[in-house]
Amino acid sequence: MKSLSEIETTSKRASKAIGFSWGVSEEVAKGIRLLELFGLPGIKNLNQYYKLINKKKFDNLSVINKNNKSNKSALCPINLGISFLDQIKKLESFKKITFSNIAYPILFIPFLSRSSEIIGKKILFKFDKNFFLFNFDVNIFSNLSKKKFPLIAKKIEISILDNKDSFTEREWKNLYKLSENTFVEETESLKKSAAGAGLTDND
Amino acid sequence: MNIKLRDPNIIMKLSRLGSFHQSKLSFLRSFLNEFKDWDYNRDLFDLNKKGYGTAVYSFKKKNRVYSLICFANKINDHERSDRVIATKWDAAFTLHDGIPKKKDIERLRNEVPKQEVGRLSYKELTLSRANKSVRIFEHVVQSLSNGVQPNLNLLDKVGYLYRTTAVYGSGKFGLADRFRIKNREEINGPFRLEMMLVYLVRQFTFDQVNHVAKNRNPKKAIKLDPHICKNLGIGNSTGLGMAPFIVNHPTLLNNWIFCRETALKKIRELKKVDKKDSNLFKNCVRNSIKNITSWNTDSEYQLQKINLLLHDVRKFLTFLEKKFDFQKDYPFNELYLWLEKETCDECIEYIVSIMLEPFDEIVQPLVKKMSSDEEKYFNIPTDRTTKDLLSIIEKKYSNILTINFKKKENQKKFWFISKNKEEPRFADRFEEQGSELEQPLAIARDIKKLHEKLLSLRKSLTINEFLIDNSDLRHVIRRAFIVEKFPYSEIQDNTIGENTIPIDMLRLKLSFFGALKFDPKSDKWLRICMFQGAPLPNELKNFDDQWVYKS
Numbered sequence: 237m238k239s240l241s242e243i244e245t246t247s248k249r250a251s252k253a254i255g256f257s258w259g260v261s262e263e264v265a266k267g268i269r270l271l272e273l274f275g276l277p278g279i280k281n282l283n284q285y286y287k288l289i290n291k292k293k294f295d296n297l298s299v300i301n302k303n304n305k306s307n308k309s310a311l312c313p314i315n316l317g318i319s320f321l322d323q324i325k326k327l328e329s330f331k332k333i334t335f336s337n338i339a340y341p342i343l344f345i346p347f348l349s350r351s352s353e354i355i356g357k358k359i360l361f362k363f364d365k366n367f368f369l370f371n372f373d374v375n376i377f378s379n380l381s382k383k384k385f386p387l388i389a390k391k392i393e394i395s396i397l398d399n400k401d402s403f404t405e406r407e408w409k410n411l412y413k414l415s416e417n418t419f420v421e422e423t424e425s426l427k428k429s430a431a432g433a434g435l436t437d438n439d
Numbered sequence: 440m441n442i443k444l445r446d447p448n449i450i451m452k453l454s455r456l457g458s459f460h461q462s463k464l465s466f467l468r469s470f471l472n473e474f475k476d477w478d479y480n481r482d483l484f485d486l487n488k489k490g491y492g493t494a495v496y497s498f499k500k501k502n503r504v505y506s507l508i509c510f511a512n513k514i515n516d517h518e519r520s521d522r523v524i525a526t527k528w529d530a531a532f533t534l535h536d537g538i539p540k541k542k543d544i545e546r547l548r549n550e551v552p553k554q555e556v557g558r559l560s561y562k563e564l565t566l567s568r569a570n571k572s573v574r575i576f577e578h579v580v581q582s583l584s585n586g587v588q589p590n591l592n593l594l595d596k597v598g599y600l601y602r603t604t605a606v607y608g609s610g611k612f613g614l615a616d617r618f619r620i621k622n623r624e625e626i627n628g629p630f631r632l633e634m635m636l637v638y639l640v641r642q643f644t645f646d647q648v649n650h651v652a653k654n655r656n657p658k659k660a661i662k663l664d665p666h667i668c669k670n671l672g673i674g675n676s677t678g679l680g681m682a683p684f685i686v687n688h689p690t691l692l693n694n695w696i697f698c699r700e701t702a703l704k705k706i707r708e709l710k711k712v713d714k715k716d717s718n719l720f721k722n723c724v725r726n727s728i729k730n731i732t733s734w735n736t737d738s739e740y741q742l743q744k745i746n747l748l749l750h751d752v753r754k755f756l757t758f759l760e761k762k763f764d765f766q767k768d769y770p771f772n773e774l775y776l777w778l779e780k781e782t783c784d785e786c787i788e789y790i791v792s793i794m795l796e797p798f799d800e801i802v803q804p805l806v807k808k809m810s811s812d813e814e815k816y817f818n819i820p821t822d823r824t825t826k827d828l829l830s831i832i833e834k835k836y837s838n839i840l841t842i843n844f845k846k847k848e849n850q851k852k853f854w855f856i857s858k859n860k861e862e863p864r865f866a867d868r869f870e871e872q873g874s875e876l877e878q879p880l881a882i883a884r885d886i887k888k889l890h891e892k893l894l895s896l897r898k899s900l901t902i903n904e905f906l907i908d909n910s911d912l913r914h915v916i917r918r919a920f921i922v923e924k925f926p927y928s929e930i931q932d933n934t935i936g937e938n939t940i941p942i943d944m945l946r947l948k949l950s951f952f953g954a955l956k957f958d959p960k961s962d963k964w965l966r967i968c969m970f971q972g973a974p975l976p977n978e979l980k981n982f983d984d985q986w987v988y989k990s
Contacts (some may be wrong), residue, residue, distance in 0.1 A: 241616050
């Protein structure tokens with residue numbers, strides 16, 4: 237079994253060798269480490285992508301807008317990921333961002349996960365029939381259980397989710413009421429003697 | 440009195456970092472303190488008459504066990520090499536997490552002796568190998584087997600029976616990643632398990648030499664005197680492999696230096712010093728003279744440094760004993776200012792280390808702050824501006840910005856990774872091939888390039904806008920935002936100049952390990968000694984904390 241440290245070092249060197257700068261290679265390496273840590277096939281897909289990268293043309297998107305279309309070629313998931321990560325504070329205000337044609341979408345995933353942590357909001361990544369929910373770079377939730385990851389994402393929608401409760405107010409109140417059973421009913425005597433603050437605020 | 444932390448522009452210069460010495464903060468000393476109340480045991484010692492075979496040593500506390508597994512092998516003299524290109528060693532070691540099962544030992548017997556080409560598992564924490572000091576090992580075996588203790592003069596010249604030539608950890612060759620074990624309280628300090636491995640290897644060398652002597656002459660042989668054992672350490676040959684580490688781990692580097700600087704600041708701020716503490720300090724300085732006079736090297740460069748150090752430490756000792764009054768307010772501040780005025784860099788840093796000795800209450804809390812959660816500082820704050828970045832660079836890299844990298848001598852060298860051994864190397868850019876594959880370790884040059892680029896901008900941009908066209912500078916942009924928060928995270932010097940001495944980088948790291956007797960063999964590799972004078976395992980429960988100055 238390869239350690240995550242080996243995975244990170246080798247991914248960084250391979251990324252530099254394929255033509256990315258050292259700084260970008262460091263980002264890719266962190267991403268592949270993250271994918272492998274979460275049990276997603278990072279090394280496998282990076283390997284496949286790097287075999288293609290010099291044979292096939294991939295588009296770059298330096299500035300991300302609300303709605304983005306690639307030209308003839310699919311978008312490079314690494315350059316797109318770097319742009320997304322770097323621009324996340326601006327993108328946060330868009331709420332919903334669309335793209336078309338991203339090659340090897342799995343390689344885009346770590347950048348979205350890290351972006352979720354930077355802005356402190358969940359990010360929902362939907363493409364075709366698949367979705368991934370990124371929770372502050374702590375975990376990734378997905379409906380994609382297939383081992384073989386799609387090689388291209390055709391129609392992509394990314395939503396920046398406002399932090400909101402996943403339960404109703406009624407459900408909360410019920411649970412809160414139950415939690416009150418751990419509290420002690422205060423008698424007059426306890427009110428006087430057990431509180432930390434003084435009894436008058438005007439002394 | 441509020442003393443300022445020392446200026447990184449002075450402290451982080453390579454020549455200054457290359458003058459650092461071990462201290463109470465050093466990792467091998469904090470390892471001994473942490474593990475002193477653990478149970479030590481020799482669990483297996485299955486060596487043949489010649490000393491080849493398997494041995495297991497362990498430290499245990501409650502349910503936690505760390506086991507050193509040793510494989511001693513026969514090699515021919517011509518196969519013995521300290522260089523990283525070697526493929527055979529006298530002994531190979533791994534530190535196993537827990538009690539190894541027979542199956543584990545069999546698996547490791549096939550892998551550990553292969554070192555870099557073997558595969559370890561997440562159950563192993565560190566990996567190492569070592570060679571005998573042939574002239575010493577055989578002499579000790581022969582003497583003991585004849586019923587006499589070895590020649591102490593000869594032992595003093597070398598200081599160890601075995602020399603390790605690499606100690607690996609943190610995920611290398613399949614070893615456990617640091618994150619798997621980082622929450623264990625007992626290893627909350629850098630390189631603690633590497634130190635454990637070296638310490639247990641030291642004990643193995645004593646057991647092996649006694650065993651071989653006994654088998655050579657069962658009737659007459661005696662054991663190596665424990666007092667002699669105590670004065671032997673473990674040698675280490677270190678090459679360039681260590682150098683990139685301190686560039687690649689900026690927040691960790693900062694924390695090491697910051698803790699040392701904070702300790703010095705707090706000690707200089709002490710208004711009054713107890714007699715007990717001032718006496719302890721004086722004793723350590725006095726006793727330490729032996730460490731300098733027994734420091735052997737053939738290196739002209741190091742000899743000059745040692746001679747100057749000895750001269751200046753004696754001068755300091757005379758001042759301390761004849762002219763200085765510890766009853767004064769802020770005595771350590773006064774001593775420090777005297778050192779700066781009167782002595783060389785090597786002596787200043789030597790005495791600074793000794794100043795830490797009496798002050799456990801200052802040093803011990805800092806020992807716990809020497810690790811770093813590096814991931815937390817990896818993201819670049821891309822919403823900040825190029826104006827911010829320019830200001831950080833001009834403030835934090837002011838000396839580096841004065842270097843002219845258009846001059847050949849300032850960019851004469853380059854760092855690369857050798858294809859044969861996957862190890863760092865340092866070569867002449869203009870005479871050797873391969874500079875197009877340079878490693879990103881020329882931070883000063885790249886910071887200067889970034890500065891020039893920023894100066895040429897017509898208006899301030901956000902960092903994310905700047906990065907769109909300047910991806911090649913991303914690695915140094917990240918570093919500049921790190922140094923903004925961590926003042927000692929960057930070497931404030933040129934790492935690719937004609938006069939760059941790579942062993943200065945090694946010396947810095949080794950001083951934090953707790954190494955003694957730096958013995959440069961060239962500008963790219965050196966030998967050192969670890970644990971010389973340290974308590975033996977059976978003495979750990981009650982030992983003198985100033986053992987370093989009594990060896």
